[in-house]
Amino acid sequence: MIVQLNGERAELPDDATVADAVRVVEVDGERRGVAVAVDGEVVRSVDWERTPLTESQAIEVVRAVQGG
C-alpha cells in the first residue's frame, strides 16, 4: 500500500503496522523522545505493533530536537 510517511510517499506491505513505518524512518531501539501520529491522532508506542495501517494514511514520526 501507499502511505504518506513524514510527508513523503512510501510503499509498505499491505499488512504493515505503525511499528513497520517507524522502522522505515530508521528509529532504532531508543524510543524515548519518539512519537507517532496517524492522520493527526497519536498512536501510543505500546500499540505500534498491533495498529495496522491502511492505504493513503498520513504517518508522522517525530522526535525531540533542539528548540526554544
Next chain:
Amino acid sequence: MANRQVAQKGEPTTERAGGFELGGRVWGSRLIVGTGGFRSLEGMERALVASGAEIVTVALRRVDPTAKGSALELIDRLGKFALPNTAGCYTARDAVRTARLAREAFETDWIKLEVIGDDRTLFPDAVELIDAAETLVDEGFVVLPYTNDDPILARRLEDAGCAAVMPLGSPIGSGMGIANPYNVQIIVERASVPVILDAGIGTASDAAMAMELGCEGVLLSSSVARAKDPELMAKAMREAVEAGYTARRAGRIPRKLHARASTPDEGLPDLR
C-alpha cells in the same frame, strides 16, 4: 509602593530560599533555557551546565535519520527536565496535536504552549492560544503559554487554568529586551500564577530587569545560544536572574527627579 507590592508577591513562603513553585513542583533555578540555536551539542552542554537551569525546552520534529547526536539524551544525562514546546504551530488544532505527541514522546503532561500568528513577528495568536490552552487544560496538561505582554490575555490564560503565564519581552530572538515593562508589571500585579518572562531577552540586564519587575522566572534561548560565548553568557544569565530576584526582595529605592544627598550636611566644616 508598586514595587513593594510586587516584591511581597514574589516572596518565597514555604519553598526553600530562592526556589519557586511551578506546575505543582518546586524548582531551585528560576532560569529556563531553550535548546534551540546552539552551534554544537558540546557548546549546548557547557552552556546548560553553566546556566544552572533545571528546566530546558525541546521541540518535536520529523525524524531525521541523518541527524547526529541526541539533544534529549544530553538533557537526560545532565539530569535536567525536558519541557516540550509547540513551536511552529499556527492553529490551536496543530498545537493540541503537537502537545499530545509530546506527551507520548516525553512521558510528561507539561507543555510550553506556543501558537504563533505569523512568521515575521512570531507574535502569539491570542484567539488560537486561548482555544488551545482550554483544550489542553481539559486534557490534564500543565500548560505554560507563551503570550503577548497583554494583561487581559494573561488573565484569560490564567482563568483557563494555565499553570503560568509567559509574556514576551519583545519578539522571539530579537534581543530587544523588555519593550513594555509597564505591561509586564501589570501582568505580575494581577497574576496569581507564576509569570515567566519569555522571549526577547538580549543580555543579562534584561533578565535582571524581568526579575526586578516581579517575574518568577525567565525563559531564554537565543541570547545564550547565539552569543559569541554561550557558556559565558549562560553564566551571566544565571547571575542576572539571581541578582534581579535578590534586588526585588531587597526593595529598590523610589525613583526621584532630584538628588538626595547620601552624606549629611550636619557637621560640615566651614573652610572659608
